[in-house]
Amino acid sequence: MEISRRRFIAAGLCGCALCGSGRALARIAPNTLQPLVEPGYQPLDADEKGLWQLCERLEEEISTSNLLMKTPDLRHYALGVLERLMGEQARDVRVYLVHDASFNASMAPNGMMLVHSGFLARVRNEAQFAAVLGHEGGHYARKHSVEGWRDQRTKTGFMAFVSAGTAVAVGATASAGGTSDSWVDLARSLNTALFLSIFSFSRRQESEADLYGLKLLETAGYAPEAASQVWRQLIEERKASARQRGKRYRDDARSAFSTHPPSGERMGALRAAAGDIRQASAGRQFDDGREAWAKAIAPHRAMLLAEQVKLNDPGASLYLLNSLGEDGWTGTLRYYEGEVYRLRDEAGDAERAANAYAAAVQHGDAPAEAWRAHGYALLKAGRGEEGRAALVRYLGLAPDARDAAMVRFSIAQ
Template identity: 45%
Template sequence: MTPLLSRRALLAGGGVAGAALWTGVAQARIRPSEMKPLIGPGYRPTERDEIGLWQQYARVEEEIAGSNILIKDPGLNRYLQALIGKVGGPAARDMRIYVARIPEFNAVMFPTGFTVIFSGLLLRMRDEAQLAGVIAHESAHFLLRHQIRQWRDMRRKSDILGFATMLGGIAGGAAGVYTGDLAQLAQLGTILSLLRYNRQLEAESDALGVRLIAEAGYSPISMSETWEQLIGEIELSAKERRKRPRRDYSIFSTHPVPKERMADLRASANELVMAGRQYDRGRERYLAQMAQHRPMLLDDQIKLNDPGASRYVVETLAKDGWNGVLLTAMGDINRLRNGDGHQRLAANYFASAVAYPDAPADAWRWHGIYLMKSGRAAEGRQALQRYLTMAPNSPDAPFVRQMIAA
């Protein structure tokens, strides 16, 4: 099993999770028609500072490509590469895409045209159109040359020698020991925090991104939907913890009114919609690609011990219909919480999950255990036997057999 990058390591040094995707909103909305790509196919830098930046990030990409942080599913990778080919604009053929098993919501476009999507983002997307919006937003950063523009702005305001030394040290650390260790990738947090886009650049990327997906035939409103879902998740997470939403993390890191950006995205989408045109959502295609990965991604999310966020994610996905996998996830969320009320909910969710043909083996295990706890031993043994039939080589199989025999 691919090891996970801890949230603490991820957020160290400025944090990869706060890097690029949702940071800031412009003072006034930028219209999609105002944004034009600045580069085309086969772009290569010609100025010395950008050439140096590309050289450093080529080493970073080499390390990421060989890392054990990646989900290396050929089918999923082909699917994502085809998607960036549809919404990546004129330089789409030069873009590469990687999926990192990190249960957080984010995607990062690097200065040389490669993107890293976090698995937590894939979990949260309801359909292909929403994912296309995220990828188009990241592609727009590359098409508008935001990375080098931000880099040069930071250099003007800071010690040039210090920046060069820091960049060299981080890239060297990422590439010098080719082990694929996740700790190596955590070092990227510092440089990504330096390249964090300002409000103007984020607004530009939103405007071009929403145009790119509309031109590709996807529903342009999907970008504002994704933003709305992220806001709702963070607010419910804070409510469950009885705390205010964290303002040092991702969405709230640079602006106090995230709903303004959602409104801007919705206005841009309405501007682009053509009367009578049918826009694609690609829900069935997306679900087919994610079917084998969703149980693992849900498990990764639940292990973060953030029940409010986990519940919001599952309930949002369930708007398109409950199934055995989602009901099992709700059972696990409640099973891991204290209190008789949560335990009763867990038992009910597992009982509901096993009524679906896609119920995972774990649903039968916990359904059996809760039945036995409630005194329904015969039914519990039957459920546990079903679990062993589905997962005969599971690590706890000997213990479960003892339970059945007893």
């Protein structure tokens, strides 16, 4: 069954990985946050049962959606990380890896977790991967979905009551020959305060999920700095994107109407909390799982980077590639670096792309497409014999490629 993107987005009922409150984060001790659900938990009341039923219907659609990534090995790997984080409780969580180039993950109250391909593309080690999964696990363990739904239902109901009461008061005042302005202003103030408190409530939940995730990281032996590193990378990527577009970087999370608080503050709070964990765990060894992540993601990195390049955001794409390159450049990374330059097509980009393709084929993991791109770049530079040799190598690696006939024609010419 095909599920629309709008319906798919609606399935993210709780726990956006990009939401949270830095200010509230520093005031909560991670060890004070205990799970509110036990392994095998089932909904208790009508509110929870209703939410679970909705999520189950959505999960049925998602489980057969064409948005699902066909990567059983990567899904198995994600489940293993969750088990390390959450222990027996991880058995209640179903992980769905979905094609969506945005950096995000979400958690539903019935244990359905969605992980976006855009998040997978940006992670640099297993600890960073675990930091976001732990955050989402915090939403599940702390029952944030049903809590938030009840809070919003109460507040929006009271807002309707205020509006109705205001209408009565305005009518009474007018009949007595008075002015209704003061009643209207009071109603607006009350409803605005209530409306903003809904977003504040959401930010508090995100703070709890952040700290619960840090608690899980510490217990599992992952480097606690991973959570703040994720945010540092994301902020720097957004700045790079803005610079490329000639825009000034703006953190939309500063809006009072957003569940996204100032990103820099959140990063700083997470970094400080990680420092506290390090200080309290002097002598304990933590790991970031860099090698395990590299092995798990390697077969899928080309697909993930292709999705990113198609977003046509060269500033973000080049930042991402250079960030991943800090852990060691590969043929795949160099090829997509060349693709970003080729598609951007600014002054000097043709030479930059050619250099990237040439660097890509020096690596054993270079995709077949790198040889094709390198070959055409050589032909364009007047190096015909070398160019034809590169194209022959491409056909040897991908004999059934859709453009094989065209490439053979180029070689013959």
